[in-house]
Amino acid sequence: MRWGIGLILMLLLPLAQAAELRDVRVWDAPDSTRVVLDVSNAAKSHVFTLTKPDRVVIDLDGIDAAGVRKANQTEAKGIVRNVRAGVHGDGVRIVLDVDEPVTTNAFDLAPNDDYGNRVVVDLGRKTVVDNAAVGASAATATPQSAPQSVTAPVLPGTGRLQDKQIVIAVDAGHGGEDPGAHGPSGLLEKNVSLAIARKLALLINTQPNMRAVLTRDGDYYVGLRQRVEIARKQQADMFVSIHCNAFTKRDMHGTAVYVLSDRGVNTEQARWLANRENAADLVGGVELQGKDNDLATVLLDLSQSATMEASFDVGSRILHSMGEINTLQRRDVQQAAFVVLKAPDIPSVLVETAFITNPHEEKLLGSDDYQGKLASGILDGVKGYFHGYRPRQQIVDKEAPHLQQVSASAGGGSLQDAAFSN
Ligand SMILES: [Zn+2]
Known part of the structure; x- marks a missing residue:
């Protein structure tokens, strides 16, 4: 008993x-x-x-x-x-x-x-803050702000090409409860990505006819699909996501640039990386899961191929300009299934600026000066894209109707020269 x-x-x-x-x-x-x-x-x-x-x-x-x-x-x-x-x-x-x-x-x-x-x-x-009304910084965006028109309305016959503002969504990876990767001496990816993103946004905002929208501007979590939604609501012409690479081998180093892949990946490390970056959404909670069927359908949309071509173009330009600043992990634009790159209508790239797990590159990533260099390297690639290349289909789709004739005769790209002519 x-x-x-x-x-x-x-x-x-x-x-x-x-x-x-x-x-x-x-x-x-x-x-x-x-x-x-x-x-x-x-x-x-x-x-x-x-x-x-x-x-x-x-x-x-x-x-x-x-x-x-x-x-x-x-x-x-x-x-x-x-x-x-x-x-x-x-x-x-x-x-x-x-x-x-x-x-x-x-x-x-x-x-x-x-x-x-x-x-x-x-x-x-319950009362959503209208960010346009707050308007202190052009480089901020609120996750739930109402859709805003970011370009001045161009009336048929009266508009000038210079009035068309190019909007770049700058996405600082991770944030809040999701720190991203850790450096050997404790540097956190979420802090580095935000610092570089803010510097890039400032640089963009000094360009004529360019405007940056930050998907997050503080230490808080934003869901991966929510980041894409912010870009779309702000009618972004391009989406640039900023991260730090990480791997179990500490000697791995260099810059890499990724675009979306809906099929295979180039390397095992790319697969490992995509799993790691996409895992960020686990901190979003249950309400964000189970939406992949929609995305799979959207990916089949024909517009995706034009977007992919543009993504590769800007990706290789960024890779080229980053090669002046850091060694490159790979000489070609890489592909992996990052959720954050899945906007079917916005050219999207993900920049793995350097390896935070490499002690030397961790030190560089923590330096204010080097963060500025990385930001200006990304800007050079973005500017090169808008200066020299833009698929005709996108111009026809996006410009005001009276501009279609111009784009059809002038060919892809020349429309955007206006953005850098003054
Ligand atoms: Zn990351």
């Missing part, structure tokens, strides 16, 4: 052991704020909102009471004005005081290289 009780206690013990709340992180994005709870084991959570005043309540079941102190130390950011916590049942209740009514989306994340089990609560603003 005594043995029997002992067995029952042994079986119950793991259930009775409370999980720990190890950390609470808050990430601030333009239209949303993400709250991440690090827990030692997968924990059951219940999230609801209260009004007057607006609050979000997160109940975590089976969490050790020591988590209360941890939660109370959380630095509030974004929509979250204050974080307070107390013991609730056998767990912890966390109350977020928020500035305005919010939508909530809660989900669990499994452990990865950087973090353990997490409960994620995304808080969305």
Whole structure:
């Protein structure tokens, strides 16, 4: 009998052991704020909102009471004005005081290289900020901002070619809960990609008739497909995604430029890399998954072939100008199935600036001066493309109707010369 009780206690013990709340992180994005709870084991959570005043309540079941102190130390950011916590049942209740009514989306994340089990609560603003109205920086974009017309309307017979502004979507890889690759001395890809992207955006904005749109302008997560959506809403003429390469072998080095592949890849490393970069979407939560069928259909669209031709063109120009700055990992434009390159109508390239896993290149990537060189190398390639090449089909599709005749007689490319003539 005594043995029997002992067995029952042994079986119950793991259930009775409370999980720990190890950390609470808050990430601030333009239209949303993400709250991440690090827990030692997968924990059951219940999230609801209260009004007057607006609050979000997160109940975590089976969490050790020591988590209360941890939660109370959380630095509030974004929509979250204050974080307070107390013991609730056998767990912890966390109350977020928020500035305005919010939508909530809660989900669990499994452990990865950087973090353990997490409960994620995304808080969305119900009143979406109109970025055009804020308008402080031309190089910022909000993930959920309404579609905006970025070009001045060209009326038939009155428009001048110089009025057509070229919009470049500059995409800083990773962000927020997704740090990307790590350098041997701790440099994070998300910080390097943002620094280079901001420098590139500034350079673009000093060009006549060119404007940059950043898909993220801060340390927060933006889903891969959401990045493409931002570019499309802003009617971008080109999409440039900026990353740092990584591999298990530390001596691997050099710059590489990628365009989309819907079939095979050139090398095993390209396959490895695409898996790694696409895994960024795992931190987006369940709502972003299961949309691949649409994309597969879209990829069959005929317009894709013109876009691919253009992507290869700008890719090889960027590769050429980057060859002046760094050694090249490969002399040709590489292909891999990056989700972020899947806009069927926007020429898209992904630049792996250098290997953050290589100690020498990590040092370079961390330097302000070198980041500037990489940005100007990318700009040179982009400018070369708009100066010398643009598929005729795109011109016919995109320009105002009265320009079609001009493009048909002048041939691809010459229209865009106007962008650099003044
Ligand atoms: Zn990356």
